[in-house]
Amino acid sequence: MEKINLTIDGIDISVAKGSTILQAAKEAKVDIPTLCFLQGVHEPGSCRICVVEVEGWRGLQPACITKAEEGIAVKTSSKLVRETRRDILELILANHNRECLSCKRNQRCELQKLAEDFGIDSNYYEKKGTCVELDQSGPVVRDTSKCVLCGRCVSVCSNIQKVNAIELANRGPDTSVTTPYEQSLSLRSCINCGQCIKVCPVGALQERDDTEKVWNALEDPELHVVVQTAPAVRVALGEEFGLPVGTNVKGKMVTALRRLGFNKIFDTTFSADLTIMEEGTELLHRINNGGKLPLITSCSPGWVKFCEHNYPDFLDNLSSCKSPQQMFGAVAKSYYPQKAGLDAKKVFVVSVMPCTAKKFEADREELKINGLRDVDAVITTRELAKMIKQAGINFNQQSDSHYDELLGTSTGAGVIFANTGGVMEAALRTVADILTGEDLQTIEYHEVRGLEGIKEATVNVNGMKLNVAIAHGTGNASKLLDTIREGKAGYHFIEVMGCPGGCINGGGQPILMDKSKTQEVNQLRAASIYSLDRTAVKRKSHDNPEIKKIYAEFLDKPGSSKAHQLLHTHYIARN
Amino acid sequence: MENTKILSSRFGKIKPDYVEEFVAAGGYEGLKKAITMKPEEIIQEIKNAYLFGRGGAAYPTGVKWEQAYAIPLEKGPKYMICNADEGEPGTFKDRHIMAEDPLMLIEGMTIGAFIFGAKEGYIYCRGEYSGIQKILRSAIKNATEAGFLGENILGTGLNFNIKVVSGAGAYVCGENTALVESIEGKTGRPRRKPPYIKNAGLNMLPTVLNNVETYACIPWIVKEGGEKFLSLGTEFSGGTKLMCLSGNVVQRGVYEVPFGTTLRDLIYDLGGGIADGKKLKFVHLGGSSGACFPEELLDTKICYNDLRKNGLSLGSGAVLVVDDSHCVVDYLKTVMEFFEDESCGKCTPCREGNRRMVEILEKLTSGRGAKEDLERLQSLARTMRNTSFCGLGQSAPVPVTTLLKHFADEFEAHVQGRCPSGKCSMSGVRR
């Protein structure tokens, strides 16, 4: 690799040719503040907080996008640089609705940190910010009075997710991040994935707060409140309490939920196993009866909405299975009350999800059972952490406890739903056993794991060649579907998750202060999920004793008419 | 001085879009000569002419074309673009060229196309100029019918077509990268540089982009030779310049003057001096982002070197004359309001800086200003100049710093709660 030599604040350093000044500084152990920059995702060079002086160059240079050159001398903290950065930060703050105490990003905010690092202690300017739009119409809430116009959300939404729901519009003081025609986000093609929230450096994008709804239900003596927790929550919630990334806090979480007053603590991994039973059956049925192929998973509501908007010609390919969240709700309001001797109308179902799109899914008109909503309230991992803090529960010191029985037993297969490739792997474990009629011992399908954007594999099961593909992030999904549309690929089964990396990186997961660590964090969370699978007693959905029980005592068999009535759904073409 | 007409020689004398009349008056002789020359020779003539870009940045056109020509043919320029956005307040010279002699511009672009082998040309014309766009389209149609555009131009094998694109109505769209974004149908916001337009312009392909007046000079240079063009002007500034005289002068309008003419001659001899018997207070030169300076500098020659020596730049050639009934602080506020509105909003220093300058100037003009406000104007100006993403934000503070320099007393008076010219209400003064 060709190297170049330069000095940064007098430190001699040699870096790969093509490195930016920011990268070179990092190697010289010099920190340069950034705000708009998100490597590989968004590199507009527009906020200018990262400016440095290069001897002999005109003006100041944005370190994040300026290439280092042979022999240059960079100054990152001269008087001019310090005064200029301060000027810029003051300009940003002047336009900002500075209400940290009532802001959801308090203490996780990149702007707040900059203000603290710079020691900003006064406000020179008088006029308030100009862009003030509060869009609370959907699961993703936009408060433009907090927006620093960095544009990260726009890049993620258009380049990574390929949704194009938001844009940087207007000019001058009217500049704002808004939707086309300034309609509320929920009226647009937004898929509620929340990836924009995850990259936002400040509190301008947030999930809709549903904790009040949950508190009220918990207070209501008439209601029997049950909660389900998605698999990805257990390996991320700990971060909100300062635990190392990837720590599995399942036991503490269950204890905390019990302390919060939920009547029953159940596990979405149970209904993930249920999904595999239904979806695996659906797959084999389609293959054997010349049904529509490829079958595409439908457990990610962000992906489903993306498909409804952009690929309506694929709606028949979508599995008719409800997502695990909704399957859980459906049985929690039918099977569960029947077994527990409760009135289904009194059962209130709360979901804890790593996902913001689940809030939208729970509100979908058609997802009801006997006139009751499958799921009554959805909170994110972040919202659960907040509730635990509000209740004064010292999370880290809680002892471990177990999920309640009936809908609380999981298998490794259900757990890996959290990772991209997980639904595929879980399905393969069950389908392979069904096709061979054996209890196969090789159950890890490493070819479907990992963070590659699109993964493909051909799996040989009992003489049958199954062509499968996995995409995560709707941008990748769109690429994959385009190849199918063009007739270039023949798959049997496709797994799509709306978020890059799958649910572990969902829009409701903890916010990283240092967003350049996203990939690293995803890997740690994913590894933790796989280790939960490795150590699980049962690792195949069809081996789950509670699954066996629900079919024996209630649902009859996968794909039965009862199962169809409760666990399957349909889709709507949107534009 | 008035006889040196190379750009305006046909103004008002021919039907603007008629090829026959244009040719009868010497039109297309440049192109006809160019096709007998080697591209390198044409570029050398342009270099000899010391032609500097007339769009504002004054980049030497010969050098720009030489660099573009140096890119290997298969990777070489694919588009010739003409910047006819003319968004700079007080600038209305390109309009005259396009309305009165559009074929001169088209001929200049065609010579460029011949050099680079470009097949497509675009004239990005200010949205408000809808009448002019019609004339341009008609001229293009007629030139195509007469064989000066389209397939196999003058039997050379060159195919070149020009499209007229209506501007999006933002000042920043005149910035070359924002302009190509706008042609591509995107919001006109400047791009990161590098890559430069010459390597990755329209559709990320190599592009040559020049101002209307710059292209309009090319036919004459090719026909008469670069040295002759240079000899019209000063040592290092070749040719003539269309100057736009506006503000408090008797005779506003566009004047073609040779380089070397002084600003005083332009304002007093050609423009008839200050209107209504008032006195000159300052001149705002080169457009909104140009310098403002008083009487003492009026003997500066219109010449890139002389102007630079005095800390001035010619910009687009706008000369806005302001008489002594005006208040500099109030005037500056109006200018900065323009930048506040026209900032594309991409980068912090320009988007927020212009706004806050306006805020400070509002304080000063209403009597609520303080000494530290003047310091803040200076520091904001420095930050904007040093860190803005594009030329708009980098040069927007020029009127601020130049007026602060030349009229410090008047700013001080405002801090004291007094507007010497009585223009400001000063209603906020605490008495």
Ligand SMILES: Cc1cc2nc3c(=O)[nH]c(=O)nc-3n(C[C@H](O)[C@H](O)[C@H](O)COP(=O)(O)O)c2cc1C
């Ligand atoms: C904010 C801004 C506005 C501009 N507006 C114009 C314009 O209206 N017309 C123009 O020719 N050049 C304009 N320019 C300059 C162009 O970017 C570019 O330098 C010029 O068109 C190149 O042509 P030239 O070399 O022939 O001058 C503008 C530059 C900036 C930064």
Ligand code: SF4
């Ligand atoms: S976005 Fe950050 S700086 Fe702004 S109010 Fe919220 S926490 Fe404070």
Ligand code: SF4
């Ligand atoms: S939630 Fe997803 S689709 Fe909606 S605006 Fe954010 S990134 Fe785009």
Ligand code: SF4
């Ligand atoms: S909403 Fe957040 S991510 Fe989007 S531009 Fe504003 S501050 Fe940046």
Ligand code: SF4
């Ligand atoms: S300086 Fe920045 S905000 Fe201003 S016009 Fe240029 S890019 Fe836009």
Ligand code: FES
């Ligand atoms: S971080 Fe470099 S310009 Fe924003």
